[in-house]
Amino acid sequence: MAPTLNGEVDIVIPTIRSLNFLENWRPFFEPYHLIIIQDGDPTKEIKVPEGFDYELYNRNDINRILGPKANCISFKDGACRCFGFLVSKKKFIYTIDDDCFVAKDPSGKEIDALAKHLENLTKPSTPYYFNTLYDPYREGADFVRGYPFSLRAGVPTAVSHGLWLNIPDYDAPTQLVKPLDRNTRYVDAVLTIPKGTLYPMCAMNLAFNRELIGAAMYFGIMGDGQPLGRYDDMWAGWCTKVVCDHLGYGVKTGLPYLWHSKASNPFVNLKKEYNGLFWQEEMIPFFQSVILPKKCTNAQECYLELAKQAKEKLGPVDPYFNNLADAMVTWIEAWEEFNAPANVKNGSA
Ligand SMILES: O=c1ccn([C@@H]2O[C@H](COP(=O)(O)OP(=O)(O)O[C@H]3O[C@@H](CO)[C@H](O)[C@H]3O)[C@@H](O)[C@H]2O)c(=O)[nH]1
Numbered sequence: 001m002a003p004t005l006n007g008e009v010d011i012v013i014p015t016i017r018s019l020n021f022l023e024n025w026r027p028f029f030e031p032y033h034l035i036i037i038q039d040g041d042p043t044k045e046i047k048v049p050e051g052f053d054y055e056l057y058n059r060n061d062i063n064r065i066l067g068p069k070a071n072c073i074s075f076k077d078g079a080c081r082c083f084g085f086l087v088s089k090k091k092f093i094y095t096i097d098d099d100c101f102v103a104k105d106p107s108g109k110e111i112d113a114l115a116k117h118l119e120n121l122t123k124p125s126t127p128y129y130f131n132t133l134y135d136p137y138r139e140g141a142d143f144v145r146g147y148p149f150s151l152r153a154g155v156p157t158a159v160s161h162g163l164w165l166n167i168p169d170y171d172a173p174t175q176l177v178k179p180l181d182r183n184t185r186y187v188d189a190v191l192t193i194p195k196g197t198l199y200p201m202c203a204m205n206l207a208f209n210r211e212l213i214g215a216a217m218y219f220g221i222m223g224d225g226q227p228l229g230r231y232d233d234m235w236a237g238w239c240t241k242v243v244c245d246h247l248g249y250g251v252k253t254g255l256p257y258l259w260h261s262k263a264s265n266p267f268v269n270l271k272k273e274y275n276g277l278f279w280q281e282e283m284i285p286f287f288q289s290v291i292l293p294k295k296c297t298n299a300q301e302c303y304l305e306l307a308k309q310a311k312e313k314l315g316p317v318d319p320y321f322n323n324l325a326d327a328m329v330t331w332i333e334a335w336e337e338f339n340a341p342a343n344v345k346n347g348s349a
């Protein structure tokens with residue numbers, strides 16, 4: 001059974017809408033602390049349903065707390081959520097969108113998504129050799145015949161990527177041509193993504209070990225004033241995967257599911273994503289060819305090296321990547337300020 005670990009988990013929610021969805025999660029989220037990032041107009045009053053333990057930050061708070069470094073936190077894009085990762089002091093983060101609800105498994109039972117993520121994160125991963133029965137650490141499963149005993153201890157899990165029933169995480173062109181597509185397929189599986197394989201990470205239903213990989217879970221500069229939006233989680237997913245591969249951590253995908261209720265507007269999304277649809281053809285090969293030096297032994301060091309290589313290799317694609325690489329460095333400066341053991345800053349609003 002999944003551990004509760006409520007003193008060790010923060011739930012981070014970016015929002016431009018309302019937090020009514022929390023009512024649906026009440027039995028599952030009430031024991032935990034919420035960090036809410038209110039995006040858009042900071043003068044708008046946002047209601048948090050009674051009984052939840054939370055801290056809330058709007059743009060004015062972010063500017064006040066980070067000063068000049070606030071320019072590494074996006075405005076008018078879900079990427080703003082990474083401010084919550086920065087100010088958290090917990091070991092684990094679960095981040096979820098405000099249009100996501102509790103899904104049911106095929107037996108009709110409500111899925112406790114956070115509990116399943118914690119189970120994924122507290123059990124090892126197997127990135128070096130694929131187990132054909134998927135997660136060998138699940139009850140009722142094990143390593144299959146031919147699985148080397150030397151690899152059966154696995155490696156620490158840094159990221160748990162959950163999936164979505166109902167509205168799938170499509171890009172704008174796919175949304176435009178398949179507006180009625182709904183995901184009804186519940187696949188009862190958790191897989192470790194093999195070492196050397198990238199994946200499109202979605203932040204709608206995502207958990208990670210902040211101590212292991214938090215410094216690399218930066219969502220970039222997107223949205224207002226930038227030529228790119230909605231690639232926040234993709235960028236963070238590519239960065240964290242290459243860092244996990246280098247440091248020997250695992251990334252899992254599959255269970256748990258949640259119910260994604262609202263399709264964002266595909267025309268608006270197309271405008272935001274437009275450059276990314278071209279640039280991803282350069283970004284992904286870049287990440288596929290990144291080699292991090294042996295001297296990088298933690299997420300911060302890896303991330304600074306990644307920023308350097310991104311500037312060198314992607315800067316010529318578009319000047320945007322020079323700014324993104326600079327923002328990555330600013331993020332690490334902020335991360336070190338907030339997370340230095342001797343200098344733990346109180347980020348409370
Ligand atoms: O300007 C904004 C826009 C949105 N948010 C908050 O971010 C999440 C996700 O937004 P939304 O539901 O509109 O987007 P989707 O297309 O369904 O989600 C996917 O796009 C990803 C890329 O950003 C995202 O991670 C995916 O899940 C909601 O909570 C919005 O309120 C925002 O803060 N600012």
Ligand SMILES: [Mn+2]
Pocket residue numbers: 097099260262263264
């Ligand atoms: Mn959504």
